[in-house]
Amino acid sequence: MRRALIGGAVGLLAGFLTFAGIRMLLYQPTVTHYHANFALYIEGRRETFDDFTFYEETVACSVDDSGDPHQRVHMHERESEIVHVHDSLVTWGQFFDNIGFSVGDKHLKTRERVYAENNGQRVRFILNGAEVDEIAERVIGGRDRLLVDYGSDGSDILMERFAAVAHSAADYDARDDPMSCSGAPKTGLSDRLKHIFR
């Protein structure tokens, strides 16, 4: 009887270990990580995003997201032209929220003030070479190039500014991006252990 109990317990344990081992081996996180470029002008001056708080620490990019929206999309390493996207279905509005801005079709809010439409000053968006009415609800596309412009400058000037938006997203996609977020997923033991039961 006792022997049977022990035998049963050992069997259960072996079964669990096999199950856990297989789960750990099979765990292959799908890591979303792509890039887009943007520039933002206010009354003819390009915003340079100088403050370090505009940029996320690289530890913010790990496989396990804690649900913090800042992990989904952000900038790194004081590079203000490149947006790192770490999740699917992330919108431009969510990116701007994460840096303390808000961008609507009739307003632009920075950390310091709100710019609203008035006296011919307005918010305009050039996305991938074409003017669009709004960007807040748009999912950031891989290698998107976006110009956000508040002011009264004409379309020709806006197109010049758009032309100067960086084209570096493809480079960031291609390299492993080691200085910012690792291109390769981090699947250490703790990541694997956490995924046994999910």
Ligand SMILES: [Zn+2]
């Ligand atoms: Zn990142």
Ligand SMILES: [Zn+2]
């Ligand atoms: Zn990146």
